[in-house]
Structures are given as C-alpha cells and as structure tokens.
Amino acid sequence: MTSEGSPVGRRVVLGMVGLGAVGVVVGARVQSGVNRAVGPVGSRVSGLIPAAGGFRFYSVVDSVKRVEPADYRLTVGGLVDRPRTFRFADLQALPQTRMTDDFHCVTGWTVSDVAWAGVALPDLLNVVGVRPGAKGVRFTSFDGAYTETLTLEQARRRDVIVATSMLGGPVSHEHGGPVRMYVAPMYGYKSTKWLGGIDLVDRVKPGYWEVRGYDVDAWIGRSNGYTS
Amino acid sequence: MIRFTRAVRSVHHMTAVLLLVCLATAAVLYVPALSETVGRRHLFRMIHIVAGFGLPVPALLGWASRAFRDDLRRLNRFSPADWGWLRGRDRRATVGGRGIHPVGKFNAGQKLNAAFVAGAILVMLGTGTILTFPHPWPDMYRTGATFVHDWLTLAIFVVFLGHLWYALRDSGAPSGMFLGHVTREWAARHHPAWLDEMEGSARSRTVSTRNFGAPGEPADPSGNTEEGKDDLSPRRS
Numbered sequence A: 001m002t003s004e005g006s007p008v009g010r011r012v013v014l015g016m017v018g019l020g021a022v023g024v025v026v027g028a029r030v031q032s033g034v035n036r037a038v039g040p041v042g043s044r045v046s047g048l049i050p051a052a053g054g055f056r057f058y059s060v061v062d063s064v065k066r067v068e069p070a071d072y073r074l075t076v077g078g079l080v081d082r083p084r085t086f087r088f089a090d091l092q093a094l095p096q097t098r099m100t101d102d103f104h105c106v107t108g109w110t111v112s113d114v115a116w117a118g119v120a121l122p123d124l125l126n127v128v129g130v131r132p133g134a135k136g137v138r139f140t141s142f143d144g145a146y147t148e149t150l151t152l153e154q155a156r157r158r159d160v161i162v163a164t165s166m167l168g169g170p171v172s173h174e175h176g177g178p179v180r181m182y183v184a185p186m187y188g189y190k191s192t193k194w195l196g197g198i199d200l201v202d203r204v205k206p207g208y209w210e211v212r213g214y215d216v217d218a219w220i221g222r223s224n225g226y227t228s
Numbered sequence B: 001m002i003r004f005t006r007a008v009r010s011v012h013h014m015t016a017v018l019l020l021v022c023l024a025t026a027a028v029l030y031v032p033a034l035s036e037t038v039g040r041r042h043l044f045r046m047i048h049i050v051a052g053f054g055l056p057v058p059a060l061l062g063w064a065s066r067a068f069r070d071d072l073r074r075l076n077r078f079s080p081a082d083w084g085w086l087r088g089r090d091r092r093a094t095v096g097g098r099g100i101h102p103v104g105k106f107n108a109g110q111k112l113n114a115a116f117v118a119g120a121i122l123v124m125l126g127t128g129t130i131l132t133f134p135h136p137w138p139d140m141y142r143t144g145a146t147f148v149h150d151w152l153t154l155a156i157f158v159v160f161l162g163h164l165w166y167a168l169r170d171s172g173a174p175s176g177m178f179l180g181h182v183t184r185e186w187a188a189r190h191h192p193a194w195l196d197e198m199e200g201s202a203r204s205r206t207v208s209t210r211n212f213g214a215p216g217e218p219a220d221p222s223g224n225t226e227e228g229k230d231d232l233s234p235r236r237s
Helices: A008-038 A044-048 A088-093 A121-128 B006-030 B032-038 B041-054 B057-062 B066-076 B080-087 B108-132 B139-168 B172-178 B184-190 B192-209 B226-236
Strands: A073-078 A084-087 A097-104 A110-120 A136-141 A147-151 A160-166 A180-183 A195-201
Touching: A008 B066, A008 B108, A008 B139, A084 A088, A084 A121, A088 A160, A110 A121, A121 A160, B006 B032, B006 B041, B006 B057, B006 B066, B006 B139, B006 B172, B041 B108, B066 B108, B080 B108, B108 B139, B139 B172, B172 B184, B184 B192
Parallel strands: A073 A195
Antiparallel strands: A073 A084, A097 A110, A110 A160, A136 A147, A136 A195, A160 A180
8 A cells, every 4th residue: 555644643652752751851840830839738639639739648558557646655765875755745845846848759749848846856865865886866657667767967967857747737647647757858758757766776777768779868969869 | 343353452451451550559659548548659669660661562562463563554544534533523423324434444533542542651651760760860850750650640541531431332342342353233333444445355355256347346445545535436437
C-alpha cells in the first residue's frame, strides 16, 4: 500500500513524550502556582488530591494505633544521666520553641510555611543529661518499624524539635501525632512520625529508609543527589 | 469472524493487568485516606515500580506477532474518514444494520485511545525512572517529574474509565477482545469497512480461483481509506 492516511497515532505519542519532557522542566514552577491557588495547607482540595499541594501521608506499616495525648509516653534513655519517661504535659511544661519553615520531602514535594511548636531537642537533652561517649541520637516510632538517627552534633541544633504542635493545632494522627520529630534542615524522612522513644547511642545506625538507599545525612539541597 | 488473534489479546490482557496493578498501588501510595489505612509503603512502592517498568514489555513481546504489528499499523494511520467520524454527531448511526461511516478495523476513538496509552506508558516510564532513581537528577526535575507523574495518573484514570465505558456498553466488543471473534452483524454495525475488507479479500481469493469480473459482481471495496475507494472507482464505473 502506498498511502494509508497520516500517522496520527505516532504524532500523538511523540507529542505526549514532548509534553511530558516540558512538564518535567517547568513542572516545579507550575506546581508551586497550583499550590498557591488551591492548596493552603489542610484545605479540602489538597486533602483529596495530593497533586493539588499539601502533605502526603506516608506510613511504612499497615496500621498505627491511635494514641491520645493523655495516654502518650516518650521514653528517653540510652547513654544519659537521668533516663526518663515524658508524658505529653511534661513536654508542654518544658521551654517551648516555635518556628515556621518549609517541609521538604526527598521525593520532590514541598509544603511552604509550616508552623511547628514543641521542645527543641537540645533542651530535652539537657533535661536528661548526655553522658560522655554518646555519639548519636536514635529515634524510634511507636508504629513499631520506623527508626531514625542523628549525630549528636546535628541533634543539638535549635531547629530540631520534638513537636507537640503543627499548623497552629495539635499534631494529628495522620501527621504522626500526638508527638513527632521535626528536623528542619533535613528531608522529611528524618522527621520521625509517632515518636515513641529517643535513645543516646555510641554510633549512628542507618534508619528505615536509609537501609533502603537514602542518605543518612539528609541535608535539604545537599544530599540524596541534590546539589542546588 | 476473527477480530483479534491470541497474541494480540495476550498483549492487551497483560498490559491491562499491569496497568490495573499500577493504578491500584498508585491509589494506595497516593490517596491520603488509603495511604493511612493500608500503609506498608515500601511493599506497595516495590510492586508499583515492578509493574510500572513491566508495562511496555507485553507490547515489545507482541512485536514478534505479525497480527500485532498489523493492528499497530492500522491504529497509527488516520484516514480522512476518521476525521469525519470524530467530527460527526452520527457516529453510531446505522442504515439497514450497517454503520454509515466507513469505519475500518478501528474507529478514530480507538486509535486515539491506543496512541494515548502508548504515549502515557512512555511518559510514566520516563518520569517514573526519575522518581525511582532520583540521585542523578537536579531538584527541579524531580519536582517536575512528580508533577507530570501525578497529573498524568489522573488523566490515565479518566481515559481508562472511558475505555471501560465504551467497551462494556457494547455487548459485542468484549467478545472480540476476550474470545477473539465477533459476529458479522456486529462488524457491519461498528466496522463496516473492515467487514467489507475481510469479506472482500476472502471473496477475491475464491473468485480468483474461479472467474473474476463476472457481470453483476459487486465491486470489491477494500480498505477504509479514501485512496482505496478512489482506486476502485474506475473499475466500478
């Protein structure tokens, strides 16, 4: 056959591939526009369609039991002078630190201007007293699977917070409440949700996602292949 | 009459299963309510990635089949009649049980759907590769890949529902895809030019062994293209 009509199918395929490539290049800018338009954090649209901006909810286990603030316990131990269990009210009684910053996920989504409040980790460490020989701080989640670690130096930053509040209210169960970590200078996987335990340890052990390939030092823009 | 060979149907079914696995795991990874209740993120992520990278495999294997390549060629080409069908408001109209548009083996909607699926698989494969192996890519491209992967997922879901709607509202179409054959009446109603082509080629084979050009023999309208008709019109007159 000499002529069978125009190859529209091929054009559609090539056009889509071209549009896809353009989308990858300009998508970051378009998405931030979409976020501004429809996605003030917690809005109904972004709760239904993550593409409309806002947080995405990641959990590594099948289900996490709900814990009310009244029943909450945070166990702090390991290489410390005074191991201790903190109730929710105990955390609220400690000096409070507030900060507002962007939340960056290593997979590429970002939520702007999230307000956090709670106890700065160095303040909590001062309460229990760090013993010589401690090199790192290990976080465990009461989801039963998730772990994370920071070096002691990283853990003493003022922008590392044991958060009891986010977005102007309590930390919801979905966001890892009633108490979660917020490690401002690092990607979200360092900010352990459903925080159950903090232990001072003599070496930094890779956490849940880190044994699955992510960098242990997760500085935003300077890890996991990011250079900007 | 035979509509799709076993090889073509296998490519369709394997692609369909992989796409369904991708959509189901995507929902678990992506819809907040499901992410919370189902969890197990690492497991579903691995299933999603394996099924996603597997999506183009059935079509590549299908290339070994002549029937599959022939169907691809038909899906690729748009005849002027296809544009008329797309524009027409009378796409499903029939006269005497026969569709009024000279639709070949595939109508223009099926051609566009196939092209969309092929393009979508390639784009999802590209952006999915960036998301699966993010290390070599700058920040901006990862966010861009997330953007494209997310929104194209919604488009694929809508087109997938449309595909199901058109396939299932018509009792003859699933038979073609699941059993391989359709009735002559169904072909006359939905793909008259294809029916003519099949019967024409069958007839011309038998005719050539006996005699040809017998008086009163109806013209042999093969193909659904305008060119095909033009070729035939001198003989017809």
